[in-house]
Every structure is written in structure tokens, then in C-alpha cells.
Amino acid sequence: xxxxxxxxxxxxxxxxxxxxxxxxxxxxxxxxxxxxxxxxxxxxxxxxxxxxxxxxxxxxxxxxxxxxxxxxxxxxxxxxxxxxxxxxxxxxxxxxxxxxxxxxxxxx
Amino acid sequence: xxxxxxxxxxxxxxxxxxxxxxxxxxxxxxxxxxxxxxxxxxxxxxxxxxxxxxxxxxxxxxxxxxxxxxxxxxxxxxxxxxxxxxxxxxxxxxxxxxxxxxxxxxxxxxxxxxxxxx
Numbered sequence: 001x002x003x004x005x006x007x008x009x010x011x012x013x014x015x016x017x018x019x020x021x022x023x024x025x026x027x028x029x030x031x032x033x034x035x036x037x038x039x040x041x042x043x044x045x046x047x048x049x050x051x052x053x054x055x056x057x058x059x060x061x062x063x064x065x066x067x068x069x070x071x072x073x074x075x076x077x078x079x080x081x082x083x084x085x086x087x088x089x090x091x092x093x094x095x096x097x098x099x100x101x102x103x104x105x106x107x108x
Numbered sequence: 109x110x111x112x113x114x115x116x117x118x119x120x121x122x123x124x125x126x127x128x129x130x131x132x133x134x135x136x137x138x139x140x141x142x143x144x145x146x147x148x149x150x151x152x153x154x155x156x157x158x159x160x161x162x163x164x165x166x167x168x169x170x171x172x173x174x175x176x177x178x179x180x181x182x183x184x185x186x187x188x189x190x191x192x193x194x195x196x197x198x199x200x201x202x203x204x205x206x207x208x209x210x211x212x213x214x215x216x217x218x219x220x221x222x223x224x225x226x
Contacts, residue, residue, distance in 0.1 A: 001171060004154075034212055043204055043216035044155065050211055087154050095143040095168050095208055097157040 002026055002090055004100035012108040019075040021103045023088035028068045032092040035064055035073045038102075039084045047086075048073065075105075083107055110134040112205050112217035120199075120224050126192040130205030130217060137186045138163045143208040144188045146179065148201040149219075156201075160208055161188055200224045 003026040013019055023033070031051040036044035046055045048064035051071060061076040075082055088100040116128040130144070137144060145160035159169040161179045169177050173192065181188040192199060200223045207215040 006154075032211075036213075043206075043219060044213070046212045046214060053211075055212060055214075089155075089213075091211065094210055095145065095160040096170070097145075097147075097208075097213075099154040099156065101154045 002029060002092065002098050004088055004090055004098050006086075006088055006100035006103050008103060009101070010104045010106060012106050013078050014108045015078055015080055017078050019078050019082075019105060021073040021086055021105075023066075023071040023073070023100050025069045025071075025090055029090040029092035031067045032090055032094070033064075033066070033071050034089045034091065035062075036087045036089060036099075037082075037084045038087065044087060078105070110207065110215050112207065112215055114203060114205050114217045114220035116203060116220040116222055118220075118222065120195055120222060121226050122196055122224055123194055126195050126199060126222055126224070127189065128203050128205075128220060128222070129187055129189045132186045132188075132207075137181065137188065138183050141209065143168075144181065145206045145208045145213070146190045147204045147206055147213075147216075149204070150201045155204075158190065158192075158203075195224045197224050 005024045007022045033051045035048040038044040052064045063074045085102045085104045111133045120126045143160040146158040149155045159179045161167040167179045176193045178191040202219040204219045205217045206213045
């Protein structure tokens with residue numbers, strides 16, 4: 001089973017700052033990597049798939065990069081509505097999936 | 109607009125069987141473009157994929173749950189279901205149903221909370 005590790009667990013950030021979240025796979029997943037945002041009381045929402053393709057309706061301030069085992073989600077200028085938990089998820093052996101443990105982005 | 113709605117027991121006793129059903133509205137579950145999946149989540153942890161099923165009935169399971177798990181589909185009712193046997197407290201979670209394309213989970217239900225307790 002492919003394990004996904006996210007860092008850091010928590011990130012304290014001020015609005016307007018640039019944010020970089022990391023995700024590492026225990027073995028290569030090529031570019032079969034998605035990022036999700038989850039707010040309290042809501043289901044996760046997809047932001048990025050294919051490691052770098054924004055999902056429908058996702059603002060351009062969200063961008064993804066990486067391939068193989070190392071991936072990054074960048075938020076160029078954090079808005080108030082972006083404070084949430086972010087999960088990476090691999091689908092290299094679709095429909096089997098594995099999620100990371102999440103990074104919580106909180107207000108500094 | 110596609111909607112998914114879970115229905116579950118709320119409370120299940122240890123060693124018994126957990127059954128949850130997802131009703132899909134706004135589109136046919138018989139579309140060949142998607143898998144229909146189950147995902148669970150406990151507070152403060154990342155989601156855990158449970159398994160997924162295709163309209164043909166072909167199912168894929170999380171290896172850690174496979175021995176206790178059956179996922180089925182009822183195309184006439186536009187529903188799919190999860191059955192997990194011999195539950196323990198570790199199976200207490202928020203259970204989501206979802207639609208999976210090849211690259212993303214694009215629709216989720218609101219989730220149903222299941223607690224395993226005597």
C-alpha cells in the first residue's frame with residue numbers, strides 16, 4: 001500500500017502570505033496526485049488533480065507541482081476563506097486511493 | 109445537479125454488521141465514466157478509502173478491510189451500499205459516499221456518522 005505523508009501538520013499564516021504545503025509518497029505515483037480542501041462540517045473539495053491541473057472553478061491562486069514521490073501545493077496569496085485542512089491523495093492504482101494525514105492552515 | 113445521500117444506522121453494537129446505503133439523484137448510477145466509492149473519516153485524521161464499485165458490479169476494496177467488506181450496487185434504485193461485518197470501536201467514523209472519476213472525487217455526500225458501541 002502506498003503511504004502519503006504531509007508536512008507540516010499545522011501551518012500558522014497571515015492573510016496575504018504565500019503558503020507551500022508538502023506531500024510525499026512512499027513510492028512513485030507518477031502524476032496521479034490530487035489535493036483537497038476541507039472546512040469544518042464539510043466534505044473535502046478537490047482543488048488539483050494530475051498533480052498540477054486545477055479542478056473546475058478553483059481560483060488561480062492555487063497551484064500544484066511535482067511528480068514521482070514529491071509534491072507541493074502552493075497558495076500564492078492566502079485569503080480568509082482558505083483557512084482549512086488540506087489533504088493530498090494518490091490514485092496511481094485507481095480506483096484504489098490513499099490520503100495523507102493533512103495540513104491544517106490556521107490564522108497566525 | 110448530482111446529489112448523493114447516505115443513510116445509515118447511527119449506532120451499531122460491537123461484533124455486529126454495519127450497513128450504509130447511498131442514494132444517487134440527478135444522474136444515473138449506470139454511467140460507465142465513474143466509480144462509486146465509500147470513504148470514512150475520524151476526527152483529526154485524513155480520509156480513509158474503504159472501497160469502490162463500478163456500474164457493472166465490479167468492486168475494489170481497501171486491503172485492510174477486504175475480509176469484512178462487501179460493496180454492492182442496485183441500478184434499479186440508483187443506489188449502492190456498504191456492508192462491514194464484525195465491527196469494533198475502530199470502525200466508528202463519518203462515512204461518506206462519493207463519485208470517483210479517473211482523476212478526482214468530484215461529488216461527495218454529506219456523510220453519515222456511525223458509532224460502534226454497546
